[in-house]
Amino acid sequence: xxxxxxxKFQEPPRTQMLNKLWQFQQERGYIxxxxxxxxxxxxGISEIEVEGVISFYHFFHRKPTGKYTIYLNNSIVSEIKGFxxxxxxxxxxxxxxxxxxxxTGTFGLFLTPCIGLSDQxxxxxxxxxxxxxxxxxxxxxxxxxxxxxxxxESICDAPSDNIRYVxxxxxxxxxxxxxxxxxxxxxxxxxxxxxxxxxxxSELAGRGGAFYPTWKKxxxxxxxxxSQKFVVCNADEGEPGTFKxxxxxxxxxxxxxxxxxICGYAIGATQGIIYLRGEYWWLKSKIEAALQEFRVIGxxxxxxxxxxxxxxxxxxxxxxxxxxxxxxxxLLESLEGKRGExxxxxxxxxxxxxxxxxxxxxxxxxxxxxERIIEMGADAFRESGIPGSPGTKLISVSGDCKLPxxxxxxxxxxxxxxxxxxxAEDPYYIQVSGPSGECITVKEKFRRISMLDLLARKDxxxxxxxxxxNKQRDIVKILLNFSAFFKEESCGICTPCRAGNFIIQRKxxxxxxxxxxxxxxxxxKSWGTxxxxxxxxxxxxxxxxxxxxxxxxxxxxxxxxxxxxxxGLNLKFDMAAATADYEKYKx
Amino acid sequence: xxxxxxxxxxxEVEEGTTIMNAARKIGGEVVPPAMCYYxxxxxxxxxxxxxxxxxxxxxxxxxxxxxxxxxSCCTNVQDGMVVLNSTSPEVLETRRGIVEFLLxxxxxxxxxxxxxxxxxxxxxxxxxxxxxxxxxxxRREFDPIDIxxxxxxxxxxxxxCYRCTxxxxxxxxxxxxxxxxxxxxxxxSTYIQKAVENDFSGNMIDVCPVGALTDRHFRxxxxxxxxxxxxxxxxxxxxxxxxVLWMRGEEVYRxxxxxxxxxxxxxxxxxxxxxxxxxxxxxxxxxxRAVEKWSVITANKYSKETVELPEQLFSxxxxxxxxxxEGVT
Numbered sequence: 001x002x003x004x005x006x007x008k009f010q011e012p013p014r015t016q017m018l019n020k021l022w023q024f025q026q027e028r029g030y031i032x033x034x035x036x037x038x039x040x041x042x043x044g045i046s047e048i049e050v051e052g053v054i055s056f057y058h059f060f061h062r063k064p065t066g067k068y069t070i071y072l073n074n075s076i077v078s079e080i081k082g083f084x085x086x087x088x089x090x091x092x093x094x095x096x097x098x099x100x101x102x103x104t105g106t107f108g109l110f111l112t113p114c115i116g117l118s119d120q121x122x123x124x125x126x127x128x129x130x131x132x133x134x135x136x137x138x139x140x141x142x143x144x145x146x147x148x149x150x151x152x153e154s155i156c157d158a159p160s161d162n163i164r165y166v167x168x169x170x171x172x173x174x175x176x177x178x179x180x181x182x183x184x185x186x187x188x189x190x191x192x193x194x195x196x197x198x199x200x201x202s203e204l205a206g207r208g209g210a211f212y213p214t215w216k217k218x219x220x221x222x223x224x225x226x227s228q229k230f231v232v233c234n235a236d237e238g239e240p241g242t243f244k245x246x247x248x249x250x251x252x253x254x255x256x257x258x259x260x261x262i263c264g265y266a267i268g269a270t271q272g273i274i275y276l277r278g279e280y281w282w283l284k285s286k287i288e289a290a291l292q293e294f295r296v297i298g299x300x301x302x303x304x305x306x307x308x309x310x311x312x313x314x315x316x317x318x319x320x321x322x323x324x325x326x327x328x329x330x331l332l333e334s335l336e337g338k339r340g341e342x343x344x345x346x347x348x349x350x351x352x353x354x355x356x357x358x359x360x361x362x363x364x365x366x367x368x369x370x371e372r373i374i375e376m377g378a379d380a381f382r383e384s385g386i387p388g389s390p391g392t393k394l395i396s397v398s399g400d401c402k403l404p405x406x407x408x409x410x411x412x413x414x415x416x417x418x419x420x421x422x423x424a425e426d427p428y429y430i431q432v433s434g435p436s437g438e439c440i441t442v443k444e445k446f447r448r449i450s451m452l453d454l455l456a457r458k459d460x461x462x463x464x465x466x467x468x469x470n471k472q473r474d475i476v477k478i479l480l481n482f483s484a485f486f487k488e489e490s491c492g493i494c495t496p497c498r499a500g501n502f503i504i505q506r507k508x509x510x511x512x513x514x515x516x517x518x519x520x521x522x523x524x525k526s527w528g529t530x531x532x533x534x535x536x537x538x539x540x541x542x543x544x545x546x547x548x549x550x551x552x553x554x555x556x557x558x559x560x561x562x563x564x565x566x567x568g569l570n571l572k573f574d575m576a577a578a579t580a581d582y583e584k585y586k587x
Numbered sequence: 588x589x590x591x592x593x594x595x596x597x598x599e600v601e602e603g604t605t606i607m608n609a610a611r612k613i614g615g616e617v618v619p620p621a622m623c624y625y626x627x628x629x630x631x632x633x634x635x636x637x638x639x640x641x642x643x644x645x646x647x648x649x650x651x652x653x654x655x656x657x658x659s660c661c662t663n664v665q666d667g668m669v670v671l672n673s674t675s676p677e678v679l680e681t682r683r684g685i686v687e688f689l690l691x692x693x694x695x696x697x698x699x700x701x702x703x704x705x706x707x708x709x710x711x712x713x714x715x716x717x718x719x720x721x722x723x724x725x726r727r728e729f730d731p732i733d734i735x736x737x738x739x740x741x742x743x744x745x746x747x748c749y750r751c752t753x754x755x756x757x758x759x760x761x762x763x764x765x766x767x768x769x770x771x772x773x774x775x776s777t778y779i780q781k782a783v784e785n786d787f788s789g790n791m792i793d794v795c796p797v798g799a800l801t802d803r804h805f806r807x808x809x810x811x812x813x814x815x816x817x818x819x820x821x822x823x824x825x826x827x828x829x830x831v832l833w834m835r836g837e838e839v840y841r842x843x844x845x846x847x848x849x850x851x852x853x854x855x856x857x858x859x860x861x862x863x864x865x866x867x868x869x870x871x872x873x874x875x876r877a878v879e880k881w882s883v884i885t886a887n888k889y890s891k892e893t894v895e896l897p898e899q900l901f902s903x904x905x906x907x908x909x910x911x912x913e914g915v916t
Contacts, residue, residue, distance in 0.1 A: 048765035048776065055767045322769075339766070344633035344661045492747065492773035495635050496684075499691035502771045506724045523721060530684040533655060534636045541655075 009228050009271065012355070014043050017053060017337025021060055022318055029069065029108075030061045043337075056339040056491075057320035058112065059278045066101040066108030068146055070094075071125040071279075075114035075240040076481040077398045077467060081121040082135070089136040090124075093143035107143070112321065113485050114240035115279040118398035118467070119162045119405045128281035129156035156282070161247045162405025164397070165421050171384040173372050173392045174365075174408055180254045181299055183375035187265050188307050190374070195266040196222065199370060202378035203390045208234060208326075208363035209433055209463025210538075211451050214370065217360050220350040221267040224358035229269035231260050231314075232354060232361045234331060236277045238323035239434035240485060242465040244394040245364035247406045249276075249283050252368060253290040257314060259367025261299060262374055263360055264312040272314035273354070275331050278321045287316060323489035327537050328361045330491065341491045342537035365394055365464070386412040389451040397422045399431075399468035409449065416445040418466065428471040429554070433463035435482035436542035438549045475557055479547055480508045486543040497540030500531030504547060514563035521558055525551045589666035590647075593617050594674045606659035606670055607638055611849065616673045618849070620682070620711050622689065622796050623748035624660035626851055631753055632660035635746070637685050637711060641678050644669035656681060679715070686716030689746050692726050692771075693797065700744065702798030704811040704883045707850055708746060727771075734764075734777045737803050737862055738792060742774050745799040751775060751791040758855055759785035775799070786825055789861040793844050793852050804862060805841040809833075812883045814840055819870040825857040831876050832867070839865045848879060 017039070024035045031054055040047045054060045059071075072090060074083060087098065090109055096102035098109045117123040120132035129152045131142060145155055166175045190198060200215035221229060233256060237245040248256060260272040276284060291314055294300040302311045317335055319325050325334045329343035332354050346352075353359025362370075369391055373381045382390040389411035395418070398404045402423030409418060419427055419442075430440050440447070440460065450459040469478060487501040507524045510516055528544030528551075535541045551558065588599045593610050594617045600609045608626075610618045619640055624632035632638075638660050642653040647667025656678065659670070672678060689708060697703040729742035747766070752775065755764035767776045792800045814833040821828045833841045842861050844852040864870065878884045 046762035046765070048763055048767075051776075052765045052767055056769050324769075339769075344630075344658075346661065346663075487771055490770035492768075492770040493634050493749075495637075495688045495746070498747070498771055498773070499688040503688075503691055503722060503724070530681065530688075534639060534681055534685065534688075536633060536636065536658070 011271075014045075014337040015335060015355075017043065017050075018057075018318065018320055018334065021054060021057075022320065025060055025065075028064075029066060030064045032062075053337070053339055056341075057278075057322050059321035064101060064105060064108070065110070066096070067106045068126055068152060069108045069110065069128075071110050071112040071115065071128075072098070073113070073115045073117070073121065073123055074111045074481075075118065075121075075485070076478050077114075077118040077241060078121045078123070079477070079481060080399065080469070080473060083122055085136055086122045086124070086134050086139060089134075089139040090143070093140055106147075112279070113323065113489065114238070114242075116237055116243045116246045116277070117159055118241050118243055118396065118465075120157075120159060121398070123159075125279065125281075126152040126156070128278070129153050130159050130282050132157045132159055159246070159250070161251055162403075163247065163408070164403050164405040165407040165409065167384070167392060167408060167410050170380075171392070171410065172408060173376075173381060173384055174248065174252065174255070174368055174394060176372070176376075178252055178255060180293070181258065181297065181305075183258050183371045184261060184299055184305050186374055187262060187305060192222065192266045192268065195262060195374065198378045199266075199373060202373045202381045203388075204366065204369055204373060204381070205451060206363060207365035207369060207393075207464070209239075209437075211461065214362060214366055217350055217362070218263060218266050220348070221269075221358045221360045224351060226358050228271075228355075228357045229267055230354045230357055230359040231264045231267070231269045231272040232331070232335070232359055233260055233272065233274045233364060233367055234326060234328065234361055235274050235280070235364050236319050236326040236331060237280075237364070238277060238326045238489075239436065239463070239465065240482075241396060241398050241431065241434050241467040242463075243396045243398075244406055244464050246280060246283065248364050248368050248394070249280070249287060253287045254294070255368040255371050256364050257287075257290055257294055258299075259362075259369070259371035260314060261294075261304065261312055262370060263362070263367065265304075265307070265310055267358075267360055269360075270311050270313070272312065273335060274314060274316045275319060275325070275335060276316050277319045277325075281318065284316060284318065291316075322491075323485075324491045324537070324539050327539060330537070331361065332359065339491075341493045342539075344536075385410070386450065393449070393462065394464060395449075395462060396465040397468065398465070400425050400427065400470040400473070401468050411450045412448050414446050414448050415440065415460065418449070419445060419468070422466075422468070424468045424470075426470040427468050429469040429473065429475055429478065429550075431467040431469070431478070431546060432460055432465070434465050434467070435485060435546055436539070437463060437465075437545060439546045439553065440549075441553050475550060475554055476508060476512050476561060479550060480505065480512060482546055483508055483543075486539065490539060490543075494534075494536035494540060496531045496534040497536070497543065500527060500535070500540065501543055503527050504531075504544065511558070511561060514561065516558075516562050518559070518562075521551060521555075589664065591664040591666075591668045591670065593670045594672050600664060602663075604664055606640060606642075606657070606662050606664055606668075607632075609664050610659065610670075610672065614848075619659045619672050620715065621660055621849070622707060622711060622746060623750065625750050625753070625794055626849075627853065627855075628750060628753040628794070629757060631748075631750055633658050635685070635689070635748055637682065637689075637715075639678065639681055639685070641671040641675045642668060643671050682715040683717055686712045687721065690716070690720060691722050691724075693746060694726055694743055696744070700798040701801045701806050702744075702795075705850075706798060707796035729774070732777070733803065734800075735788070737789060737858070739801050739803050739806060740775065740777065741799050741801065742776075743799075744797050745775055746797055747773055747775070748796055750794040750796070751800055754791045754794055755788070758787040758790055764791070786857045786859070787855055789858045790844065790852065790855045793846070793855075796850070802841055802861075805833075809835060809840050814884075816876040816878065816884065818845065818873040818876045819867075820873065821860065821864065821870050823857060823860055826860060827854040827856070828860055829854055830856055830860055830870075832870060832872070834867075837867065839867060845876070 024031045039050050094107035096109045101108040122134045123132045204214045205211040304310045322340045324330045325340040327342050330340040334340040349359045385391045395407045448459045452459050483505040490497045492498040528547045619638035622635035622637045639656040640659045644650045646665030731741040817832045819832045844856045
């Protein structure tokens, strides 16, 4: 047996909170009062605090969720691929309505935002096993088999990677031939400082979408005098329409793990944590297997790669359904077993992160890229890109196109080329980098995709996804789906994001009803701008991005949606409903 | 010591001071409003966004302005920082927006709310808000619940500043008060409405900026502007015993802790002082409390000037003479 690191540093028990809650959730289908009381006693905290944590994550329930808990994705891509029919099919077949459990307690139906399978929608998770490309017949078949007692894990789908485009072998970064540990062998000769120099030379920037220079994070953490440091991999890929990390972890988990080990060596950490979103439970065993393989070879554990004194191990922490936990400080709070509320930014995570120790947090793609950089050299990495935008970029393409899937594009590719590659069908509205990104019209298709020019707005700076919508799609419906998503996922800690997303959703509902005029549209934009300027974390700051850009770019479309006769009065005002309370009181 | 300029006023503060606290050293218009920050509660601040200010110059070393408005309660000043608060139209405009956001789910039930007259949100909206609203949607509603025999929680009015949960966490030992759910559905809740049986739980009422937590013994009994706040103290083994008696005639309507000009309590009081001593005989009355001149509480009573009379005068006054202070302007 490989030697496991003797635990020099013991993570406090509270960090096990989410794991414990998952255990109850999966064993009993919900977290009952006894479990809650037990946890409060175990961790020495109050019951209300445990309750607060449970209610923050939408995969944790305080009521039974049925023997088979079904989470159907209600993101916009699912919606255009027939969400409504699937929803009805599930309700018809199981006898439960969404949000509830059927009478026998067998099936629980719930909705959840994007589960990272946008290329094979409509998709659902049954007991967290994936079922993709659903249609009414398939749903009927699944449910009848479950009723016969077949286990969901035995009939679930294995989501395919759908890697649609890879540059020529020597230019590919992520999907080139992978050999476990090739990069790790170079660690010792480079040395920690050498690795950071190499990453600096490669100009790698954070691939989660913020494009912060990776070497700066690593260097800053390395400089911190601390007894303990952490490497955290952000695999909480919550942005609707994004699934690149899913593909990387499904087929190239070793690359991610390698990247984390390299980072750990460079900054002097002994513990790495992969924060994997709850939607990806089905990937967990795969990553575990990869970790075990690394341990057996001696890439994890003590004296890794025969480097004396370099001890490092990685564990997986499952998230539990919270988009905001992709925000790095919220992720840290979640890792510590708390409500995933973003921290007040007194310190950067590189100064005080997980458990107040210096922590590097990078996205899955960033760690994979870092590993490849050490393997292929910074120069080769840069050469595969264009000046200012090194390497290649993974883009998740979904929506109205023939070939949804992952595209490893060369930076500098234009939107038109990408649309051509994926076989986009009559594209009209394109959502770049998910709901928190920006929307572009097909008229802008000659813009390049790169890391540059965020402010000049010449190039498109893409965090990782393209959702393509054709002319038949209802833009208001798309925006409404986004705002409903943000309203649901806002942590609620700061005023603008809590109230702003609520207002925007209400306003868009009125727009959908035609009860809107130009003044309303400008008002909507001002609510959005205000939320953008005043929110505390990235969620609120970006939640109105697509709305604001859509109002500017699709102005005519909105104008066409106004009710011509609308004179500012609410024509659809329901007098009977409005006075119902009064009538009741009167009688 | 480092130099910072706020609204054109230069001052020196210690390193590690927040913009908010630097501004409070100057006082007056320069001080940003705060709905969630509370000096004595660790971890408060950064939530309400009422205190956002513009940083026109980051520091002497790096003079670039900060790209977005920053929360002054949780941003430390840098040497050579230039901050704009009431002199920045952008800040004032934004603050109007924050008032709107806060009122999206806050009922305008001030006429029947016990907090009216000493409500931080009311003052904030009066100072910084518009007179009209653009939100015409249903506000969330909750039934009021009792937290033990003394406190009423009216969640409908809550603006989720989290102060009360911090009191529960930091002043009282047993935490039964916390935040549930998330986003727009967030609510403050008491676990199974269990009574908050702790000697300092009453302070949750004092830290609440709005009328979400009110004193059950005081509810609907009087308006704060009809009462005379009197500084008083008693020997208490649990707390400082320094309180304010809210009186009308001879009767003590309620007892609260003393708040400073930023509506903050510096010395928290125990529940015994708050609820068990409604008799003036139990107290050594120091005299009328200084109340900011603009406050509605001064209405038809006395002004700050009155209070500047020699202190000895007040301590010598006997109970019967308090009434004569009514009407002094």
